[in-house]
Amino acid sequence: MSTANQIWLYDTTLRDGAQQEGISLSVEDKLRIAQKLDEMGIPFIEGGWPGANPKDVQFFWQLKEQPLTQAEVVAFCFTRRPNILAAEDKMLQAILAAGTRWVTIVGKSWDLHVTEGLKTSLEENLNMIRDTIAYLRSQGRRVIYDAEHWFDGYKHNPDYAMQCLKMARDAGAEWLVFCDTNGGTLPHEISQVVKEVVRSLLEDSATIPQLGIHPHNDGGTAVANAIAAVLEGATMVQGTINGYGERCGNANLCTLIPNLQLKLGYRCLEDWQLAQLTATSRLVSEVVNMAPNDRAPFVGRSAFAHKGGLHVSAVQRNPITYEHIEPELVGNERRILISEQSGLSNVLSKARSFGIELDKQDATCQHILERLKTLENEGYQFEAAEASFELLMREALGQRSEMFQVKGFQVHCDMLKWTDMPYSNALATIKVVVKGEEILEAAEGNGPVSALDNALRKALAKFYPEIANFHLTDYKVRILDGSSGTAAKTRVLVESSNGKERWTTVGVSTNILDASYQAVIEGIEYGLLLKSTAKTAVTSI
Incomplete structure (x- = not known):
């Protein structure tokens, strides 16, 4: 890739993204995400804070044994503590032990944070920035300096904020990154401040260090803020896959990258790597166990x-x-x-x-x-249940063969309350005709739908052994007319998978078991249709 007009992508999903409420990553999760980001061509992957917790320490050690192919893995930490030498700070020893070539150092830019947060003097904060970066440079590390709360600090005390930035530059930082840590700055303010900073840096030197932007999304403008900074000269953008992050999240790289590359002509990834963006977004959402945002720009299931x-x-x-x-x-x-x-x-x-x-x-x-x-x-919804619609269409065309016929079923539920944790048990009995043979089977489950599903599979397994690979991956219930109370009509959506594809079917009834039965039956039928026709499912995993 040519370096002309190039934007350097810096992914912080493994640290900043992992701080999102509801996300907890294992070492294996972090390794899997890092490998996918590396494959997609992300130049910088922030792995975490070595020494902050055992998990991050183990992650960096694992990467020494399973190195990435092209990405630079970056260790993250703050400047040294007040009133000690960087060489004596155990936190920095842990950073060096991680063995990364690049280290991102976060320093305070807002005088309020220095005096109220660090409880130290403005002069000592400058010493902390200089000493930390100079020490890491002396140990052969390359440094990215993240200027925390940059825009708030600059608006409150621009002279001191610029002192902090220039101190990082003079100490040897190769990148100066502007952080909108509170996420409340608007795009026109980003443009104005970055422009003023570039002018100020040029007053000291004919050249300026490479600049970056790290926006948070509290005002809903993180992507716009990153674009604004790039248009004023920033060449590094820091963000996360799917916009994960603390509070309202970080700049969403899945939105930012296509806008920069396809709309503004910057080079972020090779074209074949950009074509992996949707798959990467969905893999990461799977690993962090968060439902994908169907309406996400570019990569959402509903985007096109x-x-x-x-x-x-x-x-x-x-x-x-x-x-x-x-x-x-x-x-x-x-x-x-x-x-x-x-x-x-x-x-x-x-x-x-x-x-x-x-x-x-x-x-x-x-x-x-x-x-x-x-x-x-009547309450059916086929835009979310395309497998059911294909079955409906094939039936109208006379192409829907009867693979089995359910003659009837019964479900019995018990609530056992003899322990501190009540236990619900269900037993389903089902009668099925398959290829002229009548089968009666029973099965238990942890609920009526589970029991019914298990009984049906048990009855069909002899004739269709591939059913052993089918499983329910999602089950959604929607009340369609709430004013009717418990007699309301119910819509049930069931998502099924065979391990390679997934598909969704729908059932509607005033009886929730009947609605579930419809969706479960069609889910199994559609899975068998996929097998028999060797066709591609409606939605690939």
Whole structure:
């Protein structure tokens, strides 16, 4: 990659991102994410704070045995403590022991934090910055200086904030990074401050160090703030995958990278690496055990999803009518949704994605559309359950073979309260006809849906052994008419997987067990359809 117009990406998912509420990463989790980021071409990966906890120490040691192929792993810490020498600070010894070539040092820029937080003098804070960076440089380390609370500090006391920045530069920091730590600065303020800082640095020297930006998202402007800084000369952007981070998160690299590269012409990644962005986003969300944001720009499942009939018709003629980039550039895909707002264009396009070619003049198309709208009026939702819609479509075309027939089922539940933790047990009995043979089976589960699912699998396993690989990955219940109380109509969405693909089916009824039964039955049927036709599922994992 040419260095001209290049932006250096710095990922802090493993430290700053891991500080998000609800996220806890094991050493194995951190290694898996680091390897994926390395594969995608991220130049700097901040691994954590060696010495702050045993997990981070182990992570850096593991990377010595399993080094990354191209990324620089960065250790993170604060400046030395007040009134001691950097060489005597045990915290810095742990940083050196991590063995990274690069170290990011965070120093105070806001005089309020120096006097109120560190409880030291403004002069000593300058000494801490100088001594820490100079010591690390003497030990052969390269230093990135993160100026914490930079914008608040600059607005409150610009002279002192600039002293801190120039002290870091003079001590040997190769990067000076402006941190919007509170996340409350707006893009026009970022532009103005960065421009003034560049002017001030040039007054001292004909050249200035490389500049970076580390914005938080408390005002919802982290990505815009990063872009504003880049336009004023910053060449490093620090952020996290999916915008994870403390409070409202950090700048979302999954949004920032495509905007910089595809919209503004900067070079962040090779094109083939940029095409891994969606897969990386989803892998990281899986590892941190957070549901993906379907409406995330560029990488969300809905980012290139089209629902309205007019939109679908236009996109099929020319995608740029309703898409600002080609989804394949970031590894995403176009999706045509099916709902009561659909027209024939939606049905034709969705059929094509299933490998079914339909003629617009065919009366079956209109029948499918009318059936769709009737069912959605009853509470079904097919835009979130495309597997059920494919089964509906195949039934209308006479292509839905009966793999099994459920004759009936019963579910019995017990609530056992003889311990401090009440235990719910369910027993399901089901009668199924498969290939002319009637099967009666029973199974237990930790709830009625689990028991029903287990009983059905048990009945079918002899005829369809591949069912052993099927499992439920998600189960959602939605009350459709809350005013009816416990008699309300219920919609159930069940997501299933065979370990390689995942698909979603839907059921609707005033009886939650009946709605669940519909979704579970269709989930198994669709999984068998995938196997029998060796086709690609609606949604790949």
